[in-house]
Amino acid sequence: MPPQLPWLEIEDPFPAPALAWGPEDPAPGLLAAGGALDIEHLRAAYAQGTFPWYGPGQPILWWAPDPRMVLPVAEFRLHRSLRKTLQAFRTQAHCEIRVDHAFKQVITACASKEREGQAGTWIVPEMVEAYTRLHAAGHAHSVETWVHGELVGGLYCVALGRAVFGESMFAHATDASKIALSALVALCRHHGIGLIDCQQKTGHLASLGGREIPRSEFLLQIEKARVQPAIRWEFEPVYWNELLPTKTPKA
Template identity: 70%
Template sequence: MTAPLPWLGPDDPFPPPSSGCGPDSAAPGLLAAGATLDVPRLLQAYAQGIFPWFSAGQPILWWSPDPRMVLPVAEFRLHRSLRRTLQRFRATPGCEVRVDSAFVNVIQACARTPRDGQSGTWIVPAIVRAYSALHAAGHAHSVETWVNGRLAGGLYCVALGRAVFGESMFAHATDASKIALAALVCLCRRSGVALIDCQQNTGHLASLGAREIERAQFLRHVEQARVLPACNWRFESVYWDELLPSSPAA
């Protein structure tokens, strides 16, 4: 008989991640429901490898899947076409990467952008408000692709020390989200971040080098990385050297 899903009050601790629904259940990784989406609760969740994910009309649902999809930044797969795209982007006046200059615009664009195979979005207004507050507290960041003064794409993530948790991406121009992800990879390499959490397995992320690891291994990584000094969340053009030759024309 399946155990009932724990319902959390405002001050209740999370159950252990290992107590979540198993891989053969209808909702693998589902851990609990309820609680709140304020900054302290979100920080408590991410420190334990837990994240919220729910749709409109549902209660707050908390997840910790096993296995966990992660992108080891040393294994980022730079396909030839993306390499050419990054080289052109780096060499073109008016093309730049910014960090945290338009966080609310980025998360709202992620919420509005249609996804293949999805009829709605999990980035409901409560999520937008919660992560905007987390950004104001210095724990959520946006990496943005700008072209001629316009926001063309980007992503947002959560960071505790050097534990980085990817959340969502959007693109209003071809490859704009991939450019932002490549920039995040460069920033992480410069800052000594080993992994970017991707939460769920997708073919797109796998094509870029993401892979699954056991939850226990992921939780050990989070425990060690979250107490390290935080990254300096800025992006300099020289960071592209982590993926590209020093000369963009090389």
């Protein structure tokens, strides 16, 4: 029999991540159910490497997987085709990266995106509203790809200090979400942020340099990062140099 799953009342603290269900249990990484999606609970959850993930008709479910999928920004794989895309994007006046310009549009687009092998969405309406409130409080951000004044792709994430937790991406145009992710990587490199949490393993993230690390190692890294001063969440075109260094002319 699997261990009993804790049910959280509003006033209850989160169990320690080490108490999450293990590989032999029905849902490895599941930590607790219940609680609330207010700013206080979300901040407390992310501070200990825990995140909500559940579907329509389910209670709030909290997860702390082991191992944890992360993207070390120094290991980001800029494949040749994406490099060409970014080089063209940065030189065209009608293409731009915006940060926190249209957060609600981004998370709504992520919620409506159809995903292979997945029926429905885990970004239920309560999650959209909760993360929109978290954004208004300064703890959630969107990185957006704009072309000809239209939002064509983007992602949203949670940030505590310099701990960055990626949540979801969408694209309405080819490579638009990859461009946004590349911009986030460049932003993180510029500010000395070493890691982006990806929560769960996917082949797409692995192809871009994501890899799994032990939960204990992940928690140590975010514990250090989250107490550091928050960065300024904006994107300057010069940040592309973190991925696309300019060539120095020959003497």
